[in-house]
Amino acid sequence: MFKLNSLESQSLLLVAMLAMASVGEAQTCRSDSEISPTTPTSDFRDNGDGTVTHKTTGLMWTKCALGQTGADCSGGSAATYAWGEALQAAAASRVAGYADWRVPNIKELATLIEQQCFDPAVNLAVFPGVPASDFWSSSPTTDFTVNTPASWGVNFAEFGYSFNYDRDNLLSLRLVRSVP
């Protein structure tokens, strides 16, 4: 039998409430000994202008999904786009004054998957406020019969797996640029 006196019960309840408050979202992350982090915070620099630089790849990313605002991306709300609209939105974007934003290809997009975590599979210290919708890449699929016509994307909100999405699906967008 397992018994708690009232003081221990209160402490446990408090601990549980604190844990819920600090996680904020329902994200779960494994320990470093179980799975090495794939996007440790030290690999990134927050440039303070809505952009984040991934030091290992040299790529610059928008910190928020397009449509979100604020230092923690809690303002506004993530916009969703059909694939063609997403490509147009990237071309028109002037985040932080840059005019060379683009939609990342599927290999670039997949460098942001935090494989230590799920729900979402993202380092929330670097990319806060990950929306529930999946994210587009700029990579179309080859035309095959299962899912035509489609393009590649990643479900960061859950596990960080790849999917083929019909091009009229409405997905979120995080932009990338190659730093000279």
Next chain:
Amino acid sequence: MKNAISTKWKKCRRGSLPVLWGLLGCWAVPAVATEICSGAPGDLEGETYSAAQTTCTSSSRIDAGPNVIVVSGARLSLYAPVVTLTGTVRVQDRALLNIAPRYTVSVALNDTGITACRGAGADALPCPVTDFPGQDAESGRDRTSNNNADGHAGFSFTKLADNGNPLPATEASWSCVRDNVTGLIWEVKTSDGSIHDKSNTYRWGGKTAQGSGYGDYFTDWNALVDGSDAEQLCGFSDWRLPTRLELQSLVSYNRLPPAPAIDGNYFPNTINTHFWTSQPGAADPSMAWEVDFGMGFFGAIPRNVPLLVRLVRSGP
């Protein structure tokens, strides 16, 4: 004053020889188009920038100021591991001072292998496609380094003999492939019934897999890892399972099934199915990450499913 600044700027930007530029020196380096500043202490001191795009790149540091002005409509970009601003640095209305650290890139990404654009339909189209701008095929190595002599489009591979010696692309027999973009060296599968045979399958876990204390952990591939090390495959004895990022780097997303999603000219004997990575799945201790060389999908699946393995090693 305006005149003097304008003259100095023109010299620095198009100079084919090092040109003194200010008291402590900032000179153009013709071989590197974007490296306009020396990065020496006092480099950007008492300067006014009026060009639409001025880029100053240093592998060490840039010290800007005092008395730097970026005028309306201009952009000054400073790229260095350390950038310091001292004294007055004035950025006028509609001007931009862009400071970004320059890092030594440690993860070189392969491009996707996609060279055709698409529109609303399934057909491959020449780029660009109206209303579908800036897609995959329009940037990256598949566009800038599209040379099929060393692998499809932007891929650059070198065949290696069993002793590790590089071989010409025309060589009919090779044991490993060096990826000249990522720097990784890969096992080439065989059809000879050896430990490298294309049809050998393994449940997940074993040597070089992460997280041995976390979830199911089989040891099926130990014979492949140990055997490759023992025989010094291509001269190396540090073979391991790849990460998801590493394994996905080999995917060529231009392939039409049933052709495997990889350059078959360098990676023959590749079955168009799933290959294990070294990484456990976070969501479920009974799963691990894999990459599907049928289409290029990646995700985690149960560890007790027998999948294929391609070993990798890194380093010189």
